[in-house]
Amino acid sequence: MKVYFIAGLGADSRVFKHIKLPDGYEMEYLHWIKPEPKETLAHYSIRMSEFIVKDQPFVLAGLSMGGMIASEIAKIKKPTATILFSSVATSEQLPKRFRVAQRLHLHKMVPIGLLKNISVFKRVFTADSKEDQQLLIDMIKTCDAAFIRWAIGAILGWRNEAVPAPLWHIHGTKDEILPFKYAKPTHAINKGNHVMILSKAAEINDILHSMLTSVK
Numbered sequence: 001m002k003v004y005f006i007a008g009l010g011a012d013s014r015v016f017k018h019i020k021l022p023d024g025y026e027m028e029y030l031h032w033i034k035p036e037p038k039e040t041l042a043h044y045s046i047r048m049s050e051f052i053v054k055d056q057p058f059v060l061a062g063l064s065m066g067g068m069i070a071s072e073i074a075k076i077k078k079p080t081a082t083i084l085f086s087s088v089a090t091s092e093q094l095p096k097r098f099r100v101a102q103r104l105h106l107h108k109m110v111p112i113g114l115l116k117n118i119s120v121f122k123r124v125f126t127a128d129s130k131e132d133q134q135l136l137i138d139m140i141k142t143c144d145a146a147f148i149r150w151a152i153g154a155i156l157g158w159r160n161e162a163v164p165a166p167l168w169h170i171h172g173t174k175d176e177i178l179p180f181k182y183a184k185p186t187h188a189i190n191k192g193n194h195v196m197i198l199s200k201a202a203e204i205n206d207i208l209h210s211m212l213t214s215v216k
Contacts, residue, residue, distance in 0.1 A: 001057055001080065002028045003212075006048075008064030008086070009151045010143045014135060015063060018201030022209045025059070030069075032147065041154040045072035052077060059212070060164075062087055063197055064177070065155060074164035080215055082164035084185075085204070086175055086194050089163045093182050094155075132198040168211050170204055172196040 003025050005016050013029040021027060030048050048069060052058060060079040062070030067087025074082045088094055171178075171185035172192020180188070187207050192200045 001059060002026050002053065003059040003061055003083075004028045004030050004052060006030045006060070006062040006066030006069050007032075008066050009148065009155075010140045011063065011136070012139055014139065015195070015197055017135075018198060018205075019208070020205050022213050025212055030066075035147065035150045035154070039150070039154070041068060041158045042072050042160070044154065045069045046076065049073045049077050059083065059215075061085070064194065065151060068155065068158060068160070071160060071162070071164055075162055079164075081166045081168060081211070083208070083211070084167070084169040084171075085197050086171060086178060086192075087169070088178055088183055089160075089167060089169060091158045091160050093178075093184060094158075095179060095182055129199075136195060136198070168207075170207055172200065 001024065003021060005013065005019075005027060007013060007015050007029075013031065016027070016029075019027070030051055033044075033048060035044055052073075057080050058077075059081050060070040060073060060077075061083040062068070063085045064087050067084035067089075070082050070084065070087075071089050073079075168187065169183065169185040170187045170189060171180055171183045172189045172194070173180045174191050175183070175194045175196075177194040189196050189200050189203055192203075197204065
């Protein structure tokens with residue numbers, strides 16, 4: 001069975017390099033596509049879902065923003081299961097500061113270059129290996145500024161109340177972007193940060209093995 005992975009904002013498929021699936025599962029990636037002007041996250045998700053092979057059972061797995069997209073795709077494509085990493089299933093689980101930022105239109109005023117520099121600076125002080133730190137820095141630096149601007153606005157304007165079923169939600173207790181207390185995950189990774197997909201991959205793989213073998 002194919003498992004379609006969707007990366008988070010500022011990342012690409014390389015962020016899943018440590019993920020190992022049990023026998024019988026195949027990793028596939030849904031890559032970013034160019035957003036249309038003023039496109040909502042829901043509409044973008046519909047267009048991205050067109051790359052999923054029709055009439056075959058599949059699992060969706062999304063990281064951060066990719067998890068939000070996975071939640072939207074799950075409403076129309078009906079995967080065997082949906083897996084979220086460091087994400088939220090509904091817009092109600094977003095931190096309140098996201099709503100404040102939207103009302104004040106802060107995402108339109110803050111320079112994208114500044115946001116990139118802040119993200120790069122934070123990566124230097126994580127527990128990730130030097131190799132993984134450099135990978136994250138490279139992805140941040142090469143991410144298209146226009147896409148980042150659109151994506152931030154799309155996330156802030158996202159409205160979704162539907163929770164995918166079945167849902168497996170893996171979240172770190174030290175997530176600095178989407179705090180654990182709002183996320184309501186099914187599985188907790190102790191001291192996992194927002195990019196624990198790299199630093200806590202061994203623990204995540206154990207959970208994935210247990211979950212995926214249960215649906216075969």
